[in-house]
Amino acid sequence: MSELPTLHLSRIAKSFGSGPVLQDVNLSLQSGERRGLIGPNGAGKTTLINIITGGLAPDSGDVFFQGQRITGLSPYRRNRIGIGRSFQILSLFGEMTVRENLRNALLRHRGLHVLPWRAAARLAPIEDEVAQAAELVGLGDVLKARVDTLPYGMQRRLDIALVLAQEPALVVLDEPAAGLSGAETRDLIDLLQTRLGDRTLLLVEHDMDVVYSLSDRITVLDYGRVLAEGSPAEISANSDVRRVYLGEDAA
Amino acid sequence: MTHAFASLLVAGALDTLTFWSLSFMIAAGLTVVFGMLGFLNAAHTAFYMLAGYAAYAIVRHTGSFWLALALAPVIVALIGVAVERLLFTRLYRASHASQLLLTIGLAYIIAEGAKIIWGDSAFTVAPPPILAGRFSLLGATLPIYHLFIISVALVLLCVISVLLVGTRLGMVVRAAAVYPEMVGALGFKVRTIYTLVFAVGLFLAACAGVVMAPLAGVYPGMADDALVQSFIIVVAGGLGSLPGAFIVAGLLGVVQGFGSVFFSSYAIFFPFIVLGGVLLVRPHGLFGGRAA
Numbered sequence: 001m002s003e004l005p006t007l008h009l010s011r012i013a014k015s016f017g018s019g020p021v022l023q024d025v026n027l028s029l030q031s032g033e034r035r036g037l038i039g040p041n042g043a044g045k046t047t048l049i050n051i052i053t054g055g056l057a058p059d060s061g062d063v064f065f066q067g068q069r070i071t072g073l074s075p076y077r078r079n080r081i082g083i084g085r086s087f088q089i090l091s092l093f094g095e096m097t098v099r100e101n102l103r104n105a106l107l108r109h110r111g112l113h114v115l116p117w118r119a120a121a122r123l124a125p126i127e128d129e130v131a132q133a134a135e136l137v138g139l140g141d142v143l144k145a146r147v148d149t150l151p152y153g154m155q156r157r158l159d160i161a162l163v164l165a166q167e168p169a170l171v172v173l174d175e176p177a178a179g180l181s182g183a184e185t186r187d188l189i190d191l192l193q194t195r196l197g198d199r200t201l202l203l204v205e206h207d208m209d210v211v212y213s214l215s216d217r218i219t220v221l222d223y224g225r226v227l228a229e230g231s232p233a234e235i236s237a238n239s240d241v242r243r244v245y246l247g248e249d250a251a
Numbered sequence: 252m253t254h255a256f257a258s259l260l261v262a263g264a265l266d267t268l269t270f271w272s273l274s275f276m277i278a279a280g281l282t283v284v285f286g287m288l289g290f291l292n293a294a295h296t297a298f299y300m301l302a303g304y305a306a307y308a309i310v311r312h313t314g315s316f317w318l319a320l321a322l323a324p325v326i327v328a329l330i331g332v333a334v335e336r337l338l339f340t341r342l343y344r345a346s347h348a349s350q351l352l353l354t355i356g357l358a359y360i361i362a363e364g365a366k367i368i369w370g371d372s373a374f375t376v377a378p379p380p381i382l383a384g385r386f387s388l389l390g391a392t393l394p395i396y397h398l399f400i401i402s403v404a405l406v407l408l409c410v411i412s413v414l415l416v417g418t419r420l421g422m423v424v425r426a427a428a429v430y431p432e433m434v435g436a437l438g439f440k441v442r443t444i445y446t447l448v449f450a451v452g453l454f455l456a457a458c459a460g461v462v463m464a465p466l467a468g469v470y471p472g473m474a475d476d477a478l479v480q481s482f483i484i485v486v487a488g489g490l491g492s493l494p495g496a497f498i499v500a501g502l503l504g505v506v507q508g509f510g511s512v513f514f515s516s517y518a519i520f521f522p523f524i525v526l527g528g529v530l531l532v533r534p535h536g537l538f539g540g541r542a543a
Contacts, residue, residue, distance in 0.1 A: 053436065079438035091433035093426045104426050107419055108438040162437065 004067035006031045006170050006200040007052065012061035014047055014224075021047045022224040025061070029170070034201040036215030036232075038208075040244070043221040045204045046088060049174050052202070053085045054078045065170065079108075084168030086159050088175045088204075094148035098139055098158055101147055102130045102165060109166040133165040134158075136195055138187075153184035157191060170200045177207040189213045212236070220244075258391035267501075267508030269397045269466075272404030275500035276459035277477050278484040279493060280452020286491025287428050288445055290339060291347050293354040296481060297361035298453050300474035302327045302460030304365050307374045307469045316379045316465070324457035331453035335446055343445075358474060366471055373470035382465075400462050407458060411451065424448060483522050487529040489539025498537055499529065 009027040013020065022044045029035050039045055050056040052063060054075035062071045070078060079085075093101050106126045134140050137157040147155060156176060163171055176192075177185045185207060192201075192214055205211050211218060211232075218235040220228040228238050235241055281295045302323045309319035334357070342350050377383070382399045385392045415421035427434040427444045435441045463473070484503065488495025506521035529537060 055432065074440075075432070075435040076438050076440050079436055085436050087430075087433060087436070091430040091436075093429050093433075095429070096422070096426070100422060103419075104422060104434070105437050107423070166438065 004031075005029055005064070006033070006066055007202065008064040009048075009052070010062045010064070012048070012051060012058045012063070014044075014051060014056065014058050020224055022051070022058070025221070025224070025226055027219060027226070029200050029202060031169075031200055032198045034196070034214055034216045035203065036211040036218040037202060037204045037221065038206075038211055038218060038235075039221035039227070044224040045221055046174060048221070049085065049172055049202070049204060053083055053172055079166070079168070082167075082169035083172065084163040084166050084170070085172040086163050086174060086176060088178065090152075090155055090159055092147050092155055092159055092162075095146065097144055097146055098134060098150070099130055099143045101158060101162060102133050105162040105165045106130060106133070129165070133161050136164065137161040137191055153180055153187065156180060156184070156188065160188075160191065160195075164195060164199075168199065170202065171196065172202045174204050175206060176203070177205055177210045185210060254390050257389045261389045261391040262393060263509040265393050265397050265508075266511065267504040268401050269504075270507045271501045271504030272401050273459050273463060273466075274477075274480055274484060274503055275497055276404055276407065276455045278481040278488075278496045278500060280449075280454075280456050281481050282485045282488065282491055282496045283493055284449055284452050285485065286493075287431075287448055288343055290343055291350045291354065292339070293351055293478065294334075294358040294361065295354075295453070295456060296474045296477040297358040298327050298331050299456040299460040299463075299477055300365065300469075301330070301361060302457035303464045303469040303473060304369055306461040306464045307369070307376050310376050310464075316376070319376075319464075320458070320461050323461045324454045327457035327460070328450045328454040332446055332450050335449045339449075340442070340445075358478075362471060362474055369469075371471060373468045374464075375468045376464035378465035396465060400466065403458060403462055407455060411455075420447075480522060483526045487526045487536050489533075489536030492536065492538035495536055495538035499525065502529075 005028045007027070007029040009025055012022055012025040012027075014022040025044075025048060027035075027048075037045055037048070047056060051058050054070075054073055054077070058071065062069055064070065065078070065081060065083060068081070070081070073081075093104065096104075103126065106129055110126055110129075131140065131143065134143055137160060139154060139158055139161065142150060142154065147158065150158070156179075160173070160176065163173070177188055180188060189210055201214065203211065203214055215232055217230065218232055219226060220235060220238075220241050222244050227244060228235060228241050230238065277296060277299055281292060284290055284292055284295075305323040305326055306316075306319040309322055310316055313319075338353060338357070342353055378396045378399075382396045384395050386395055386398075387393075415425060423434065423439055424444055424447070427439070427441055431441045434444070460473075467473070480503070484496050484499045487502075488497070488499040502525050503522050506525055507518065510521045511518045533539070
């Protein structure tokens with residue numbers, strides 16, 4: 001079992017009307033690995049995430065999760081087998097409280113949805129978990145606050161709490177640091193370093209501090225192809241990457 | 252003189268509330284389905300009409316209006332679920348033009364089907380005896396049945412609000428109205444939630460169809476009449492906005508209720524005046540922040 005990669009992408013290709021977005025993308029994440037996925041805007045990072053989490057179907061190629069082919073599965077099924085994701089655009093339920101948002105995540109995870117007509121307030125079995133999940137990301141004091149009244153940094157932490165609360169084997173984060181201040185970004189790095197545990201991480205991020213701090217390995221996408229793959233040190237030394245992605249003239 | 256005026260006011264107020272109740276029950280599902288699914292269902296009021304005919308058939312065979320009220324909305328909602336699963340889900344991501352082509356076609360099929368089964372003429376459905384009488388208030392004698400319609404609408408709205416706000420399912424439905432992708436990413440089957448919302452919308456419209464039957468009868472054109480009203484409500488309220496639909500249904504209720512008392516020969520224009528007036532001030536409708 002341990003030899004099977006948590007996530008394996010085989011020859012993924014995807015085109016939209018305007019042309020190819022991804023071509024022949026192969027990617028393998030070992031269990032517990034933390035992988036950064038970087039590349040210029042339009043490189044196909046979010047498209048790749050959507051193919052992994054089920055929002056988009058690839059034109060060709062296959063997605064394997066823990067050895068199981070999941071190419072045609074819908075997003076909710078992929079969540080149920082252990083893939084959790086956040087979205088580039090914060091997708092929290094703003095008119096609900098922090099507690100209600102976490103309940104939504106835990107409700108499904110704990111299978112309590114089978115009694116959908118039961119009062120939402122009587123969720124005693126998961127109330128402790130809700131509190132714990134909030135505590136874990138430092139939101140224990142604002143459980144009753146409406147989410148859209150919270151500062152952006154806190155909302156982002158709640159976003160991550162929703163993903164982590166479901167204990168996914170694979171965590172896919174799409175630009176979690178976008179829009180955060182310097183201090184909030186450092187909090188985010190701390191949070192992920194301490195709370196991810198042995199979960200496998202796929203992290204798309206523009207902020208290179210975040211990528212270098214969190215990644216064991218980094219994959220660079222450019223024009224829909226894998227340009228380079230290696231340790232953070234290898235990637236930062238790679239002249240192709242420096243030229244294409246970091247905008248430096250290597251000539 | 253003041254006495255007569257007071258009784259006119261009371262009569263107008265009762266008409267207003269009755270119209271408000273009925274038109275909101277019909278339009279609510281239309282606007283919610285559009286808001287959540289981006290789906291424009293021109294056959295929505297055909298289901299309302301179907302409920303009217305179903306009520307007529309049930310009353311004719313069993314003599315029980317109450318049985319009709321209990322059964323017809325459920326039957327219509329189930330038919331609606333079948334249609335949604337078989338046809339509508341295919342077009343959730345299609346253009347509004349395709350959606351309209353399909354649903355207008357479906358509306359014609361339902362309307363013609365009803366004519367084949369029940370013919371061209373209008374039917375009246377007698378209200379149950381206990382609701383058939385009149386009551387006096389401030390010098391006006393008013394039909395009890397109007398109060399019944401208003402109560403049905405109030406009860407349904409309360410039940411649905413409590414379910415939405417207080418239950419686990421309601422919590423998930425509210426979440427799916429905001430970010431369906433996120434709800435899917437949390438492991439909920441969003442498609443099932445959509446079907447449920449669709450069914451509840453049709454159930455409401457079907458309830459309106461049943462309670463409408465003793466008030467205005469059941470007739471082949473009732474779907475078209477209601478569709479124009481509902482589109483006015485949905486557009487002026489802001490596409491997809493339930494509070495907007497509620498308020499505009501109330502405005503239409505006022506102009507219908509009092510307009511028909513004081514200027515009855517022009518009453519048919521009033522809804523369009525409301526629509527024009529609202530859109531002049533707010534081009535996207537009362538609560539239509541987002542461009543549709």
